[in-house]
Amino acid sequence: MPKPVIKHKVFLGDSLSDRGILALNNLLALAGGLTGNSPRGRFANGFGWVDLLASFGMADLTIDEMRAKRKALVEELDNELDEEFIRIKRILTSIDENDLPALFKQFRGSFNLDNPNEILFKGERYIRSYAIGGATAADWDFSWAEIVEEPTDDFARLVLSNLDKQREELFKDDLKYGVTAEEKATTLVTDWAGANDLITVHDNPTNDIADTAVDARIANIEKLIAAGYRNFVLINLPDLSLTPRFQNSGNQSDIDNAHNVTLHFNERLAAKMLELKERYPECFFDVFDTNAIFTDAYHNPENYGFSQELLTDYFTESEKFEADKKNVDYQNKKITPDNRGKEHYMFWNNVHPSAYVQAVLGAKYADKYDEIFDYQAPKKPIYKMDDEVQEQFLDYKERLNRFSDHKVSDKQAWSMFQEMQRLEQVKQSQGEDAFRERFKRNRTILPLPAHVRASIDAIQEHANQLERQLVNTTIAKQKAAVLNKLLADINQISTNLYFTPKEKLQEILRLLNETSNNGIINTHQNPKLDTFFKEKEYITTSYELLNGLIETIEKSIQHASYRISILIQQVEDHAEELSKSNNSIAKDKAVVLNNLAIELGEAETDLQKIHSILEKYEDGENYRKLATHQNPTWDKFCKKESTRSQDLLKELRDAAYDARNLHIQEEADSSIQLH
Known part of the structure; x- marks a missing residue:
């Protein structure tokens, strides 16, 4: 089975993945006085794990490109038997130490890590990052009034971002850059959020808070799936109880609670991911277990180069850090100040891992997913939509x-x-x-209601009479020309595939109102005779016929039997929309709705048959399929109790009842008139 192809990457989350967005917004000073402590604007003493991962990936892409170029040259030499050509061919098929200078130069020239929002590979979109320090998974909706006295200790309560906001920014960029379905399908989305929900926004983490944060991450993924993204890695949380914040607290109860809540968070995340896999078999999902790596490093520090005595200390409180801050090269970002040898700090500050730990995590991530995905260089040139083009779009x-x-x-x-x-x-x-x-639909043209058609025919007959008139011919012919133009427009609308039945009537109404206001329509050919014969209003026959058609159409739009025709068309549209989905639940619904539309269409105006058809679909296996939510987690989150398919079925039932009651009333009225 071929590996899924990945050409682009998107990162969502908080300070653990922030590539400098918070620093770019000059907000590091709020984040516990980080200004000056972070030479590259990351929440670490150097580059973060996303930077390292980008470098690993682009190094591989650079080598792959060189191999591809060499392969092309080898193919050209395949038919050459000369010994010199054979020797050249052998050299070309391998990459050795002699290639390293050229490779390194090509690698360094292909990208840079200066832009915290994106990383381009040879000018093409490769990585987009929306992770920012202080971000939460859920929207806790804190206000300024809720900030404690020390904002540097509580800056995340400013609610700088959450996954909803990051997703909105992603979608805006999708629109701005013209991101295609193909690009989304070859994009790997990585989300690492939830720590701030537990220990920054709230003072004491609880399982309920963990549940809310996990559910927000899952809801976010489902919205991304709906937008066309297909590949997802969710990173779980490292054991928060092992951070200096808790280890140095002296409160065993807080340490145990942080450990248990982290464990609960990760177990729920794993369970929810299994549900996603069942619900969306066409997508890739995985949980990257950073907790296992982090815990192993903490309990076996010698395997990772950490010093046992430095596990509860952190770099920003060390003498070495104070010395590095005076180093000009450090201030100019020319070095990544991490301890050498056996004196690696595990933590940069009281909650964030050091740059060395981030490098370990990046390497472990790369090792795992290099085996799963077929990483390829992005080929599509970037097109950034300027403001004028965006407005046009x-x-x-x-x-x-x-x-x-x-x-x-x-x-x-x-x-x-x-x-x-x-x-x-x-x-x-x-x-x-x-x-x-460009959006033409192959659909059946529903006829206009009979009574509307009859009114249109009456206007046509009146226009014909005006054309044949032998007296006052000037006014008569002018009226006939206006009416015939109106009738031609109505005919074009009634046979138009671009409008729904209701939209046709609404468009005809608009034309009628415009024509009624035409001065010639209410110009009398025989003012004195019209004054004598028109007892109710001093209006012309043309004006009276047009307004009669307006009233007929307005009643038709609300008429129950015509509402059924409109709803049948909506059922067909919804079935077509569902059939295009990769979701198996959606496809099952599409089959049921399509069959329903066909049966109702064949029933035409037979109300008894329509009622029988609807009763059949309101029970049993068909109804179960229509009532099944494609995205139950998200629908529950939005408090959406019924599906769109159920709603359409209910609207059809209501319209059918109204049509039957109206039919009974019309028969009763007719019987009274006969007697």
Whole structure:
């Protein structure tokens, strides 16, 4: 089985993965006085694990590129038998120490780590990072009034970020950069959040807080899946009780509680990830067990180069750190000040691991996922959308949704916008048609309601009479021309594939109101005779017919039988939307809804048959499939009790009952009139 291909990486989380975003926003001073303590703006005494991981990955990509170039040259030499060519071929098939200078130069020139938000590989988008110090998994919604007296000890309560906010930033960038479905499918999303929920935002961690944080991480993943992302690694928490903050507290009860809550957090995260795997078999999920690595390093420090006596101390309180701060090279970011030999500190401050520990974690992460994924260099050139283009796109998307019979996703809209840009030479007057044409649907044209059609026919007959009129021909022909133009527009709308049935009637209403206000429509050909014969209002026949059609359409929009036709179309649309999903639950629903739409369409106006069909789908296996949530965790989080499929079925049932009651009333009225 081939390995999943990964060309891009996204990182979400808190200070453990912050590549300098907090420092970029000049907020390090709030974070426990970190300014000056972190030469590279990370929450460590040097580069963080994400930086190291990026370097590992891009080193491999650089070597792969050299091998690919050499392979091409080897293929050119395959048919050469000359001894010299054979010797060259043998050299080309290996990479040895002689290649290292060229490789290193190429490697260093292919990227830099200065931008905390992104890392480009040869100018192409490779890593995007949204992790920021102080971020939480859940949204705890603290306000300024809740900040304690010492903001440096409680800066995370400023709620600088959480996973929801980071995801929103990611989606904004997706739109800005025109990120495609293919890019999302080849992106590995890594999330490491939850520590601040337990020990920064709250003073005493509890299992309930842990549950909320884990559930927020899972809900975040499900929203990313809905947006098209498919590969996820969630990192669990290291045992927080082993940090100097707790080890040096002298309170065994707090130490035990921190240990137990961390254990509970990690167990719940693992269980939830198993649920995700069952729910989304088309996606990749894994938990990276940083707790096992961290705990092993703590209890076996000699295996990692740490000193036993330094496990409860931390680097920012050491004499060596004070000496390094006076080092000019350190201040100029030319060195990563970590202890050498057997004097590695495990912690940088009272909760954050040192740069050396971060390097170990990065290496372990790389070792694991290098075996799982096929990492490839990003090939698509970066296109950054400037403000003007973004404004054009948003305007395009708005118009697209106006003409579409269902909401168009950003992904669809962006793809269509790009194609529209390639057709810029299409005349401006044809622009609206071009928008509609790009989202044309193969659907059955539902006829206009019979009583609406009858009113339209009456207007057509009146226009024909005006054209044949032998007196006052000027006014008559002007009216006939206006009415015939209106009727031609109505006919075009009624056979248009771009509008839903309700939208057709609404568009016809708009045209009728415009035409009614045309001065010629209420111009009398025989004012004196009209005054004599028109007892109720001094209006023309044309005006009266147009307003009669307006009233008929307004009633039709609310009429129960026509509502059923509209709802059948919505069922078809929802079935088509679900059929495009990779989710097996969605596909099952699509089959049921498609069958429902076909049966209702065949029933036409037979209300008894419609009721029988709906009763069949409101019970048994079909209903179970329609009632099954595709994303139960997220729906529960949003307090959404029913599915969209259930809602449509209920709307159909209500419309069918209304139609039957209306039919009974109409028959009763007709019987009274006959007698």
